[in-house]
Amino acid sequence: MSTKERIALTGNEAASLAMKQINPDVCAAYPITPATEVMQIFAQYVADGLVNTELVTVESEHSAMSATIGAAAAGARSMTATSSQGLALMWEMLYIAAGLRLPIVMPMVNRTLSSPINIHCDHSDSMGARDAGWIHIFCENAQEVYDSAIQAIRIAEHPDVLLPAMVNYDGFIISHAMEPVETLADADVQKFIGPYKPAYQLLDVDNPITVGAIDLTDYYFEHKRSQIEPTFHACKVIEEIGEEFGKQFGRKYGLFEEYKLDDAEIAIVVLGSTAGTAKVVIDELRAKGVKAGMLKIRIFRPFPHKQIADALSGVKAVAVMDRSEGMASMGGPVFAEVRSALYDYDKRPITVDYVYGLGGRDITLDHIRSVYGDLQRFAAEGKPVVDSISDLVTYLGVRE
Amino acid sequence: MPNMMEIRWHGRGGQGAKTAALLVGDAVLAQGKYMQAFPEYGPERMGAPVQSYNRISDSPITLHCAVTSPSVVVVLDPTLIGATDVTAGLPDDGVIIINTNQPASYFREKLGLKNGQKVYTVDASTIARETIGRDIPNTPMLGALVGVTKMLDFDAMLEDTRHKLEKKFRSKPGVVEGNIQAIQRAAQEVNSD
Numbered sequence: 179m180s181t182k183e184r185i186a187l188t189g190n191e192a193a194s195l196a197m198k199q200i201n202p203d204v205c206a207a208y209p210i211t212p213a214t215e216v217m218q219i220f221a222q223y224v225a226d227g228l229v230n231t232e233l234v235t236v237e238s239e240h241s242a243m244s245a246t247i248g249a250a251a252a253g254a255r256s257m258t259a260t261s262s263q264g265l266a267l268m269w270e271m272l273y274i275a276a277g278l279r280l281p282i283v284m285p286m287v288n289r290t291l292s293s294p295i296n297i298h299c300d301h302s303d304s305m306g307a308r309d310a311g312w313i314h315i316f317c318e319n320a321q322e323v324y325d326s327a328i329q330a331i332r333i334a335e336h337p338d339v340l341l342p343a344m345v346n347y348d349g350f351i352i353s354h355a356m357e358p359v360e361t362l363a364d365a366d367v368q369k370f371i372g373p374y375k376p377a378y379q380l381l382d383v384d385n386p387i388t389v390g391a392i393d394l395t396d397y398y399f400e401h402k403r404s405q406i407e408p409t410f411h412a413c414k415v416i417e418e419i420g421e422e423f424g425k426q427f428g429r430k431y432g433l434f435e436e437y438k439l440d441d442a443e444i445a446i447v448v449l450g451s452t453a454g455t456a457k458v459v460i461d462e463l464r465a466k467g468v469k470a471g472m473l474k475i476r477i478f479r480p481f482p483h484k485q486i487a488d489a490l491s492g493v494k495a496v497a498v499m500d501r502s503e504g505m506a507s508m509g510g511p512v513f514a515e516v517r518s519a520l521y522d523y524d525k526r527p528i529t530v531d532y533v534y535g536l537g538g539r540d541i542t543l544d545h546i547r548s549v550y551g552d553l554q555r556f557a558a559e560g561k562p563v564v565d566s567i568s569d570l571v572t573y574l575g576v577r578e
Numbered sequence: 579m580p581n582m583m584e585i586r587w588h589g590r591g592g593q594g595a596k597t598a599a600l601l602v603g604d605a606v607l608a609q610g611k612y613m614q615a616f617p618e619y620g621p622e623r624m625g626a627p628v629q630s631y632n633r634i635s636d637s638p639i640t641l642h643c644a645v646t647s648p649s650v651v652v653v654l655d656p657t658l659i660g661a662t663d664v665t666a667g668l669p670d671d672g673v674i675i676i677n678t679n680q681p682a683s684y685f686r687e688k689l690g691l692k693n694g695q696k697v698y699t700v701d702a703s704t705i706a707r708e709t710i711g712r713d714i715p716n717t718p719m720l721g722a723l724v725g726v727t728k729m730l731d732f733d734a735m736l737e738d739t740r741h742k743l744e745k746k747f748r749s750k751p752g753v754v755e756g757n758i759q760a761i762q763r764a765a766q767e768v769n770s771d
Contacts, residue, residue, distance in 0.1 A: 186600075186607045186615070212619075297619065319642075351642050355616035356603045454640035540644045 182366075182427075187359040189352035192320040193285040193345070194219035196327035197257060198229055199367035200283075203374075204249035206234045206242040206258045211297045212349040213261035213287040220259075239264035243271035250280035251389045253379025255331070257282065261349060262289035265303045269310075275342045276311025277405065278389060281334035282342040285327060288450065288501075289349035290537045298538020299349040301450065301501040305511045311405060313343035313412055314479040316449040318435075320357045323347045325429055326476075328362075331371045332419045338411045340377065348451040350538065362427060370426065409480045416477055433482040435474040436489060438464060442471025444553035445490065445527075447516050448499040449475040452534070452541050459546040470550050475512065483519035490520065494557035495528040497549045499574075501535045509533070509571040528556045530564075534574040545575050583729060584645045585632040588664050589654035592624040594716035598654070599630035601720055601739060606634050608738040609730055614639055627662045634729060652723055653677060654702070654715050659688065670694045675722050675768065677702035677715045682771035698726050700768040702760075709763065710756040717757045718764035725765030736761060 187195065193216045197205070205224075207217035224233045232254075234245045242258045249256040260268060265286060275282050290300040304314060315330060317323045323345065330343040347353060362370075378387050393401055417432055424430025435453070438460055439445055448456055453474040463470040473489055490496055498517070500510025508514060509531035520526040532549055535541045552572075556562045564570055585602065589595030596617040603615030617630040631645040647667035656678040658664060668674065671694045676685055679701045686697050700722045702715035710717070720739070724730050740758055747753040 184607070186604050186613070319640075348642075350616075350619050354619065355614055355642075356600055357614050357639075358607055358612060451642035454642045457640045542643050542646070543641075 182360060182362055184358050184360045186356050187320050187324070187361075188215075188354055188356050189317075189320045189323045189347050190215040190287070190354065191219060192324040192359050193259065193327055193347075194223070195361060196324050196367075197285075198223045199362070199364050200255070200257070200328065200331055200371060201229045201368070202231050202257045203254035204232045204234065204246070204256045206236050206245040206249075206256075208236050208239050208242040208258075208260070208264065210239065210261050210264035212289055212353045213259050213264065213285065215353070216259040216285050216287070239267040240271060243268040243275065246282050246284075247271060247275050247278065247280055250275070250282050251278060251380045253376040253381055255335075255374040256280075257284060259285040259287070261287040262291055262303045265307060266291060269307070272307055272310040272312060272342075274390070277401075279340040279405070279408070280342055281331075281340055283327065283330045283334050284342070284344045285323070286344040286346045287349045287353045288346050296537040297349070299351050299501070300536045300538065301346070302503070302536075304344060304346050305502040307344075308479055308511060311341065311409065312479060313339075313341055313409075313416075314477070315343060315345050316476055316478060317345065317347040317352065318451055318453045318474065320352060320355070320359050321429070323352065324359055324361065325423065325427075325431065328367055328370060329416075329419050329423055329431065333412060333416050335374055336412075336415045336419075337377065339408050339415050341408060341412060346450070351451045360429075366427070370423070412480050413477070413482050413485075431476065433477045433485055434489070435476060437472040437474065439471035439473055439489060439493070441469055443469040443494045444496075444550060444557050445471040445473060445493045446497045446499055446546070446549060446553075447473045447475060447486075447490070447512065449478060449512065450501065452499060452501070452546075455541060455543065456546050459543055459550060462547075463550055468550070468554065478512070481515050481519075483515065486516060487519040487523060487526075490516070490527055491523050491525055493527045495553040495562075496530070497553055498529065498531050499549075500531055500533045503533050503536065513571070528560075528562050530556070530562050531571045532574045533571060536576075539575050541575060549574065581637075582633060582635040582639065583650065583727075584648040585634070585650045585652065585723070586645055586648040587630045587632075587652050587654065588658050588662060589628055589630075589716070590624075590658065591626045591628050593654045594714055595628050595630045595654055598652070598716035598720055599632050601717070601742070602632050602634075602723070604742055605720075605724075605730055605735045605738050606632075609734055611636055612639050614641075618644075627658055649673065650675070650723065650727060652719050654719055656680070659685070665689055665691070668695060672696075673698070673726065675700070675719065675726055677719055679704065682769055686771050696770060698722065698768050698770050700764050702764055705760050705763045705767065709760040710753065718760040721761030721764035722768040725768055732765065
């Protein structure tokens with residue numbers, strides 16, 4: 179591919195194409211629906227000699243992440259892809275990748291977790307891994323998958339960051355849906371990401387290092403504390419790289435996207451593909467004179483709490499949309515973060531939670547219209563119409 | 579969304595309902611429009627009823643919910659009628675195109691279609707057997723779809739499809755020619771009641 183062109187790609191094809199153009203040193207592959215295609219297509223690129231990658235086929239996702247970590251520690255630009263149960267099986271290795279400050283980039287196709295067995299989209303998988311120390315990028319469509327996978331390399335490998343990053347996108351809704359995607363020339367991608375210069379590498383025998391050392395009551399706390407700083411630094415780096423990407427290729431990215439939020443009186447906070455459906459409802463409401471808006475979270479970790487709270491503080495009523503359930507916490511994880519971020523503001527919106535779309539349940543225009551309808555009532559009354567705290571959480575689109 | 583067309587494809591696993599939606603998507607993109615093409619996923623089995631979808635618009639499409647009221651329904655296998663509610667959500671001026679050797683009037687009665695709803699039939703399976711050599715009805719149904727709806731420039735769609743198939747079947751030029759003939763014949767032979 180020599181020039182910029184607009185082609186039809188599914189989300190998975192977009193992720194694989196980005197990986198091909200990144201041309202990582204090492205990839206580990208293990209299949210899981212709906213992420214299987216990402217590595218399947220990439221394996222074809224390897225077989226066809228279109229990339230220089232060492233492809234390691236492993237026996238489980240735990241091994242996939244272990245192999246990726248080993249390669250990254252050795253100084254290789256390393257990637258893998260997974261989803262759902264696969265991410266769950268990687269669990270202990272996720273924390274190790276972050277703790278070792280290894281800039282691994284992983285397309286992560288959001289699918290719910292068993293049981294009951296279900297292959298469809300919700301965000302339970304990556305939300306469960308939200309505190310593992312990874313950067314979490316959420317994508318609305320195939321274009322964002324492609325662009326974010328490329329940017330994620332720069333973000334993860336930035337000397338002020340050095341953290342693993344997962345590029346999340348909705349299973350089937352995005353992974354298997356074909357949309358127009360504007361792709362970049364191989365050379366432009368290579369130029370944008372630049373060569374990988376690892377800060378430390380296990381195979382550099384002249385400068386020996388220890389990887390995975392024991393660290394008990396004496397220093398563990400300090401090391402964990404020092405892991406938090408780069409995680410917050412990442413916000414600034416993500417914004418700079420998103421800006422640079424926009425200047426070069428015409429699509430600018432930030433920590434979140436504000437859609438008609440400037441003068442909005444009511445707004446939803448959402449991540450993933452549902453943001454696109456919500457835009458249609460917002461346009462409808464705006465045409466009727468309703469001041470509706472949206473804040474689409476792109477970066478969930480690090481959570482840009484101040485920036486998000488600032489953006490929402492002028493709104494009268496906010497509905498947070500959670501595509502995962504906290505299982506007897508107070509609403510879903512996005513609600514907990516957003517509401518907590520707003521707590522210290524004197525002027526803050528009424529904030530309620532809608533848990534939706536578990537196990538791939540369709541979220542329709544009517545569902546989103548009903549949320550804005552609720553927000554209009556809450557804004558007019560100056561309070562949510564609820565009897566107790568638990569009523570702040572509504573299950574949208576479930577049969578009760 | 580103004581001026582957005584939604585299509586639902588009904589087929590059985592293995593008949594190419596997904597490929598048909600992807601072919602339409604590619605053809606739409608080649609003509610500078612915006613599109614989505616996506617299958618409905620469930621347990622994947624040969625012969626099981628499957629559906630796939632298209633959205634087509636002159637402006638970018640941000641919707642990511644399911645297609646529930648398609649203006650056009652394409653049925654690749656007539657044995658699905660009765661087993662699957664193929665007219666679900668079809669608007670009062672909707673169009674349904676069926677692969678069958680029966681006349682359109684037969685299905686108007688069988689499906690209980692309203693006056694404003696249009697039904698077209700074409701024997702895509704026979705066309706496919708005679709042109710491609712196998713009962714793969716998806717490419718002829720693409721021809722019938724574009725012929726009936728005029729949603730795309732027919733000749734440009736034909737050229738684009740030829741180009742795509744040539745890439746895919748480099749070693750089998752006969753397959754390409756067969757598919758092109760199938761598309762043309764289906765567009766000519768599709769009939770209303």
